[in-house]
Every structure is written in structure tokens, then in C-alpha cells.
Amino acid sequence: MTDDAPTRWGRVRFGNGTVPAMWLAAPAGAVLAAGLGVGAALAGAAGPRPLIGGAAVALVSFAGLTGLVWAFLVDRRTLRGATERPEESVESVWFDAAARGAFTDTVTFAGLALAALAVTGADVPGIGALTATVLVALVSVSVRYLLARRRG
Structure with missing residues (x-):
């Protein structure tokens, strides 16, 4: 060797x-x-x-x-068996597409929520708003990744 x-x-x-x-x-x-x-x-x-x-x-x-x-x-x-260019793997492509879509979903959700709060005058604690935003982003990335994986 x-x-x-x-x-x-x-x-x-x-x-x-x-x-x-x-x-x-x-x-x-x-x-x-x-x-x-x-x-x-x-x-x-x-x-x-x-x-x-x-x-x-x-x-x-x-x-x-x-x-x-x-x-x-x-x-x-x-390393034996390591992927030569992991950033070019199909999983990486799926994740990149899911993250791009999730960004759009998160911004849309935040904009709609902000508009609803402005119209209603509701007072939402910051921790609740940030938690909801992060959860929307996580769910969106997860769902979009699983759909991309299923499509192949």
C-alpha cells in the first residue's frame, strides 16, 4: 500500500x-x-x-x-469509500432545492403573519413569533426534501 x-x-x-x-x-x-x-x-x-x-x-x-x-x-x-465531491451528490441537490423553497415559504408566512397582526392589532410575544417562524422553516425544508427524494 x-x-x-x-x-x-x-x-x-x-x-x-x-x-x-x-x-x-x-x-x-x-x-x-x-x-x-x-x-x-x-x-x-x-x-x-x-x-x-x-x-x-x-x-x-x-x-x-x-x-x-x-x-x-x-x-x-x-478515506476509503469517501464520496469524491459530496457537495455534488443527489442528496445535496435535493437539500439545496428544499432550502430555497423553504426560504420562500418562510418569508411568505412571516409576511402574512405580520399583515394579520397589523390588521388585528394582536400582541404576540417575540418568543412565540420566532418559534413559529423556525417551525415553519423546519417543516417546509423537511416536506420539500422528502418530496424531492420521492421524485428522485
């Missing part, structure tokens, strides 16, 4: 060379997890036994932090 051959966990490119991504992600994740454990112990968030609690926080957060570091470092081109 050559140095540039795709691998299961990918590689990180440095200049002309590459390094396995997990060689960097695991130690960095361990350092971040240890820092989080120490921070929890010093902040009093690690329970009545700060040493044990801090170690537990570090242990529990290690895998997630390692994955996060890996996601930031890995070069997608070195």
Missing part, C-alpha cells in the same frame, strides 16, 4: 508527506479530555471526589473529543 492509498481512518497531509490521522487525533483527544477532566475537578463539577470525578469526565469525553479532532484533521481524499 502506498503512502497516498485510501485507508479506513484516513491520513493528515503535511507538506509533501502524510501521517495516519489517528496518530494525531488520539493523543490530541487525550490531552483535551484530560484538560476537560482537570477543568471539571477545579470547577467543582466532578462531585465530592474531584480526582475520581475528573478522571471519569476525561474517560467519558475521550472518544468524542478524539472523533472531533479527527474530523478536523483528516483529509477526505485519503
Whole structure:
């Protein structure tokens, strides 16, 4: 296997060379997890036994932090089975179309709601208005995406 051959966990490119991504992600994740454990112990968030609690926080957060570091470092081109240009996938096209349509739906809904409130003089709390607007956007994107997926 050559140095540039795709691998299961990918590689990180440095200049002309590459390094396995997990060689960097695991130690960095361990350092971040240890820092989080120490921070929890010093902040009093690690329970009545700060040493044990801090170690537990570090242990529990290690895998997630390692994955996060890996996601930031890995070069997608070195991953076995990765889509070459994910932004050009059919799902991406469906989502883009759904988002464009949902934007129009949301602006239309907000305009009609504003007109109705102006005519009636009703007083709606801001949190309610914003919640309704976000829900309209989420439902619109979801429905439009599912319809685009069904159409193929």
C-alpha cells in the first residue's frame, strides 16, 4: 500500500508527506479530555471526589473529543469509500432545492403573519413569533426534501 492509498481512518497531509490521522487525533483527544477532566475537578463539577470525578469526565469525553479532532484533521481524499465531491451528490441537490423553497415559504408566512397582526392589532410575544417562524422553516425544508427524494 502506498503512502497516498485510501485507508479506513484516513491520513493528515503535511507538506509533501502524510501521517495516519489517528496518530494525531488520539493523543490530541487525550490531552483535551484530560484538560476537560482537570477543568471539571477545579470547577467543582466532578462531585465530592474531584480526582475520581475528573478522571471519569476525561474517560467519558475521550472518544468524542478524539472523533472531533479527527474530523478536523483528516483529509477526505485519503478515506476509503469517501464520496469524491459530496457537495455534488443527489442528496445535496435535493437539500439545496428544499432550502430555497423553504426560504420562500418562510418569508411568505412571516409576511402574512405580520399583515394579520397589523390588521388585528394582536400582541404576540417575540418568543412565540420566532418559534413559529423556525417551525415553519423546519417543516417546509423537511416536506420539500422528502418530496424531492420521492421524485428522485
